[in-house]
Amino acid sequence: MNFLPKALISISLILLTSVSVATPEQDKETFQSFYTERFPDISKEEFGDGVYALNQDARDQWESMNDFPPYEDDLEEGETLYNTAFKNGKNYASCFENGGENIRQHYPKFDSKRSMVVTLEMAINECRTHNKEEPLPYKKGDIAKISAYMASTSEGSEINVATPKSKDELAAYDAGKQYFYSKRGQLNFSCANCHVQNVGRKARSETLSPALGHPTHFPVYRLKWESFGTLHRRFASCNKQIRAEPLSAQSEAYRNLEYFLTYMSNGLPVNGPASRK
Amino acid sequence: MAISRRNFLNMLTVGSTACLALLSPITSWAAWASDAFNATTPDDAYKNLFGSTDTIESEKVKLKVPKIAENGGAVPVSVKTDIKEVESITIFVKDNPQPLTATFQMSAKTIPDVSTRIRLAQTSTVTAVVKAGGKLYSKSQEVKVTIGGCGG
């Protein structure tokens, strides 16, 4: 009879530890099924279309715009920029696996040597600086065009960010997750308040888009911007819209957020670049 | 052999007619209707373009335009009809500073089905007018333009 208390303690300890901390994989399952259950008529893959999967009037306009996408010229320019060699003769293809084609779906990556999340835009700029070129501003302009071109070579490939496993990876993932669920700004909203809890409902006249599928179509050509913009550009404007201090593009908080958010969309096809309102 | 004066004059006339034909605009098509485009009220725009404000509302004019514009600067609009012998399709935006937005002239071979993207200064009524057989057939729809909340 002596072993019973010990056994009980061990069993309860096992149960406690296995239930209290969800793994990223479990988070992802919960996250994705929240949306597929909330919108049973929409398949998981379609969430990358955001509001256009939820609102027919908006979708009709989007499909009309896609008949002749407004970003064609910028995308072509992105391709030209990508294929233009640096002053030292090297080019972007030399910095990336597979020559930079069909790789966007694996970003962001966790660099274990430097213990940080590396996004595609950051990798593009690191390629530049390694080849003695000036880095590009991170929110719009050339970097968005180059990233858009690279994304276009991944069209249809499934988002496949490596599952965070090491202590450092999990720390960055958790930081991103915390950011997503924390309230901020004068309006005191968390990302989740709008894009999880109230997905499909309206904030004034805007339909709130699902966070599932958020990163798959970036860089995005917003009709409002009349240009391509990176994911961090959108993070910053979203922060401003809830009257929170916007952070700088490629800051640690945004990179960790991108890490969490993209992992949550693992399995969805890359559908960028795309046009949005 | 010298060219006879008659032949030379013939050549000149034929030559210059040909040149004139190249230079002159296609005269069977209406010139850009500046009075109509510059009109600031729908009535004036109609009068200047068609000479009349008498339109017949018709379900045969299919106007496709959104209920709530995603972006007031680029609102997709489509007009088509199966009315025969269409001369022109015209789009008006009632509350725009210049209501006459675009007018499309049809040749005998043109299919009366056009699409474009237009600007709306504010929530307004978009009207499509099909001119056929000397009559004006119209269809209207209101399009809401918002500044929006968080996406706007």
Place this chain on the structure above:
Amino acid sequence: MKVKAKSKNNITSVRVLAKHPMETGRRINKESGEKIPAKYIQELTCEHDGNVVFVAQFGTSVSQNPYLAFSFEGGKKGDVLQLRWNDNTGDVEKIEAKVK
């Protein structure tokens, strides 16, 4: 100007995306306080086989980088279309497009 044209069952459908600011003349330059002068496409035409098959006339209410979709009877793969626009300041752009 970018043109996509294709022919099927004796009907040629054309889509055009012109590159043009379509400045209305009502916007104010934030730095100088002056009105930005109007500059907008007034007419866009399409010719096939020597015939004008489509004439579009625009005012300032047409979007920047105007988009146009239209179709006409006739035409076949390999035919060449002539498209041309002119704007209120006298600028002109001409392009030839092959029907796919």
